[in-house]
Amino acid sequence: MSRVKYVAKNIAFGYVGNLVSTVMGFVLRTVFIMNLDMTLLGVDGLYGSVLTVLSLAELGIGTAMNFSLYKPVAEGNREKIKSYMQLYKKAYFIIAGVVCLIGLAIAPFLSFIIKEPGVISRSELTIYYFVFLFNTVSTYFVAYKYSLVNAQQKNYIQTNILTVSKLLTTVAQVIVILVTKSFLLYLLSAAVIELAQKIFANYYLNRLYPYLLEKNVTKLTKEETRPIIENTKALIYHKVGDVARLQTDNIIISTFINVTLVGYISNYNMVLTAVSGFVNIIFNSVLSSFGNLIATETKEKQYQMFRVYKFLAAWIYGLSAIGFYYLLSPFIALCWGEDMVLGGAIVACILTDYYFKGLRIVQSNFKTAAGVFAADQYLALIQGAVNLVISIILVQKIGLVGVYIGTIISGLIANFTKPYLIYKICFEKSVVGYYRESAGYLLVLLLSAVAIYPIASYFAQTLSAKGFLVVFFAILVVVNAIYYFFFHKSQEFLYLKSLILKKRG
Numbered sequence: 027m028s029r030v031k032y033v034a035k036n037i038a039f040g041y042v043g044n045l046v047s048t049v050m051g052f053v054l055r056t057v058f059i060m061n062l063d064m065t066l067l068g069v070d071g072l073y074g075s076v077l078t079v080l081s082l083a084e085l086g087i088g089t090a091m092n093f094s095l096y097k098p099v100a101e102g103n104r105e106k107i108k109s110y111m112q113l114y115k116k117a118y119f120i121i122a123g124v125v126c127l128i129g130l131a132i133a134p135f136l137s138f139i140i141k142e143p144g145v146i147s148r149s150e151l152t153i154y155y156f157v158f159l160f161n162t163v164s165t166y167f168v169a170y171k172y173s174l175v176n177a178q179q180k181n182y183i184q185t186n187i188l189t190v191s192k193l194l195t196t197v198a199q200v201i202v203i204l205v206t207k208s209f210l211l212y213l214l215s216a217a218v219i220e221l222a223q224k225i226f227a228n229y230y231l232n233r234l235y236p237y238l239l240e241k242n243v244t245k246l247t248k249e250e251t252r253p254i255i256e257n258t259k260a261l262i263y264h265k266v267g268d269v270a271r272l273q274t275d276n277i278i279i280s281t282f283i284n285v286t287l288v289g290y291i292s293n294y295n296m297v298l299t300a301v302s303g304f305v306n307i308i309f310n311s312v313l314s315s316f317g318n319l320i321a322t323e324t325k326e327k328q329y330q331m332f333r334v335y336k337f338l339a340a341w342i343y344g345l346s347a348i349g350f351y352y353l354l355s356p357f358i359a360l361c362w363g364e365d366m367v368l369g370g371a372i373v374a375c376i377l378t379d380y381y382f383k384g385l386r387i388v389q390s391n392f393k394t395a396a397g398v399f400a401a402d403q404y405l406a407l408i409q410g411a412v413n414l415v416i417s418i419i420l421v422q423k424i425g426l427v428g429v430y431i432g433t434i435i436s437g438l439i440a441n442f443t444k445p446y447l448i449y450k451i452c453f454e455k456s457v458v459g460y461y462r463e464s465a466g467y468l469l470v471l472l473l474s475a476v477a478i479y480p481i482a483s484y485f486a487q488t489l490s491a492k493g494f495l496v497v498f499f500a501i502l503v504v505v506n507a508i509y510y511f512f513f514h515k516s517q518e519f520l521y522l523k524s525l526i527l528k529k530r531g
Contacts, residue, residue, distance in 0.1 A: 052300070054199055068287065069288075077129070098110065118166045122166035126163045141284045157210075172231075174238075195220065270414055271414075275430070279291065282422060291368070332448070337463075337516065344505075345502075355367045386437070389444045396448075402443060409439050466512075473508060
């Protein structure tokens with residue numbers, strides 16, 4: 027099967043999975059808000075961030091191993107695949123133990139990062155945390171096997187397993203909330219189903235790749251393990267920096283403002299993640315194909331495809347950012363009440379970071395697939411430090427907006443530096459064209475946002491489902507028309523057009 031067909035299949039199943047997750051997530055969130063305290067929703071979001079920080083123990087081993095698998099998978103070298111997977115398995119089992127020990131060690135200090143927990147007792151907070159910790163630790167015992175699936179560009183297998191699990195989990199949790207109104211049982215029901223999913227996934231992948239169970243595995247040589255070690259060392263810096271920049275906002279908010287506000291923000295993040303998930307599927311689905319492309323094609327071909335995906339990202343993330351700006355708060359108000367709506371400045375900050383983060387996805391995916399880890403290994407540390415310093419200072423001076431200002435500024439550092447490294451190392455070309463094109467994409471985005479403003483502001487005066495739909499379709503038509511006007515003659519657009527027409531033919 028060709029790269030394009032694998033990508034198409036991954037995207038198709040990704041969309042189905044994301045649609046199921048979106049609908050079920052929306053239903054679950056509505057039932058949760060109607061039956062449980064908002065503080066519990068904040069605790070749920072906070073613990074998710076804390077456990078993501080704990081996953082720092084992985085330190086990029088997974089990314090380094092995935093990169094190492096691209097070549098033996100492309101060559102069909104089963105013995106070498108077995109060797110890499112055996113090393114991967116041992117590494118992840120150690121990681122599971124480390125995460126468990128660190129997680130247990132920080133449990134007594136949870137009260138220091140949870141401000142104004144309301145009626146929730148310290149013992150309850152600890153029990154909830156242990157359920158989250160169990161879910162995180164158990165993931166490592168099967169996660170390593172998905173690396174082979176993804177290296178073969180069969181991401182849809184993992185997507186389908188997780189989709190079914192999400193469906194069953196949501197049904198169980200809705201029933202538990204309606205019948206018992208117990209947050210603990212809500213967490214435990216998910217833990218049981220997710221554990222069953224991991225057991226099934228392990229069994230299924232063993233059947234799919236029976237050779238991974240073979241005992242005659244050749245140990246990798248020092249020459250073969252050296253790149254993994256070197257890449258992992260570089261990725262440690264990336265991992266530490268990314269966690270400090272991307273996973274600390276909820277912790278800062280809970281510590282300096284209150285944990286309930288984390289719940290309000292999680293409503294926005296849930297909708298944003300659910301809808302943008304459809305966007306991200308496109309770009310995450312091409313990661314393994316990027317690896318195959320780099321292993322088999324010329325630099326010029328790689329450069330052309332990078333520009334196509336960069337163009338597609340600018341268009342899609344630009345369109346969705348404008349849509350979110352005008353429709354996200356009205357959607358929250360229509361679904362869960364106007365008292366759940368955040369201020370306009372906060373929403374603007376969230377979406378500014380969303381757009382630039384979208385552009386970074388293509389950069390990061392290509393850089394990861396190409397194995398370029400060491401060149402910017404200190405950049406992520408700088409980003410993390412900038413985010414923490416600015417966010418902690420500004421949250422005490424201007425509140426929630428200050429947290430997101432730190433996130434935006436730290437993210438923009440990568441938007442300017444990563445393209446330079448990619449163009450220099452991967453393509454051996456000047457990066458000036460990239461910056462010029464990116465500025466053009468941004469100008470078109472701003473023009474589109476201004477063009478749609480009169481319609482959006484008119485219908486925003488009266489909050490209704492009809493007005494919401496009018497603005498939604500107006501954004502689709504007007505924004506896409508403006509992007510088409512400016513870019514329909516570009517090489518990137520013509521390539522995508524020919525790809526779509528060929529697919530239909």
